[in-house]
Amino acid sequence: MAQILNVEALNISLKSDPTRFLVRDVSLQLSAGKTTCIVGESGSGKSLTALTIMGLLSEQLISTGKVAFNGVNLTELNNQEMQAVRGAEIGMIFQEPMTSLNPVLTIGYQVGEALTAHLGLKGMALKHRVESLLASVGIPAGRANSYPDELSGGQRQRVMVAMSIACEPSLLIADEPTTALDVTVQAQILALLRALKDEMQMAMLFITHDFGVVTDIADDVIVMFRGEVVEAGPKKQVLEKPQHPYTKALLACVPDAAGKKTLKPIDYAWLEQGEVA
């Protein structure tokens, strides 16, 4: 299977103190048509890893290591070159559909922006492409002239999905795209992402802290803890036969709808005594 992304030995540290690592020695590979979930708690470095791949890391941070995307090392590109990749070959979806859309522009305009910028589409060709994109995410073509505040949270996230796939990227990075949504809407968006990924054979990097979502969408799982990858492998292996003590502890915290298991909070002191930190 075609490898789309290969991250090797990624380190992220503070510019002011390069010895303080926020992310250390992260490696991951993504193939076409496959979804990898990065799971971890707040501060585990999962979002920083995604931001680095997109070239959106804050200027106060520095990264080292290799980010090879379709054979090109993204860390060697300048801003202009990176901009040509971002939004065209790499699509992005963020958590908050309320704040990631511009409230004074119609959703049709916002979906079309990337098409004009990257593919030079204009006029009727642009209009038709925008309408077909909106239709593919389940929004009627007539809503193209609506403003974000006229849509529900789920519809806004659908618009975000339409924007992210507008240029048919080979990699889609989704950072907690369903965390802010109701559970029924979440199920719809997850199903939509799965269908689009299969249809377009995209590689998807999906960041979440919800193991239920992981079960529904992942092929492979990467578990991060305090900036490091502690476990990685196929979903079934990581969820059903976790090897690392942190993965086991994290899974023991997850409430289940069957209510059969006893919740057990993570004993960080115990983890630190082991060979974790």
Added chain:
Amino acid sequence: MQDNRQDASIILEARNLVKEYTQRSGSFGFGQSKVKALDGVSVSLKKGSTLAVVGESGSGKSTLARCLLQLQAFESGEVLFNGQSLSTLDSKQLRQMRKNLQMVFQDPFASLNPRMRVGEIVGEGLLVHGLGNQQARQEKVQQMLERVGLQAGDVKKYPHQFSGGQRQRIGIARALVLEPEVVVCDEPVSALDVSVQAQILLLLKELQQEMQLSYLFITHDLRVVRHIADDIVVMNKGQVVERGTVDAVYQSPQEAYTQALLKAIPGQG
């Protein structure tokens, strides 16, 4: 409707609550239309138990919490605490009653005053209700902080010096320091990491046993419900669509809406 006034096991009850909001509508918003946030909602909370109120955004579950605590006026219906209607109380009696009805909020970042020290935040209720002298209050606050897993020395710190989970512990200490009978928890673990969520859920369960608390637990997370609640009320568009014990509702949901909610829980393969 069945009259529960004699039923001593019901500590908090809402009867036929109706709450309407006025919404601008029509051309240029000159018209007005009414939206019913609560459309005849009745719930009852059994003493020492946990009642989960679940529903999606806009279902009216948070409005119900605010009406129950008399933090928001409602059009009709009544709220009974220990069989007594709260609408018959004057403001002084209501203030005394509030000691027994406390709340834990969702966002531990927004619900703690950033300019107050933790000791002041947790102790404010004791001060307002004039309970104990200064030394007794201080001791009580320190005990409570230690009980929720913080340190007595934390009284001098400010909220920003704590993590999200620790702030939620402060919020719980603030609610429980008054030794209330009922605690309304509005999405208390939704903003927390799953590991912290498990800690807080277990803490709430322990405290419930120790202090014989009754919880009204508002959440959209049906996985959490299964771990904390005895009974459940499912709300949709301002109405209760299904109610029962958690086990019964999860095993055989009767309403299509409840079935859809349960089916949408992620991770069921």
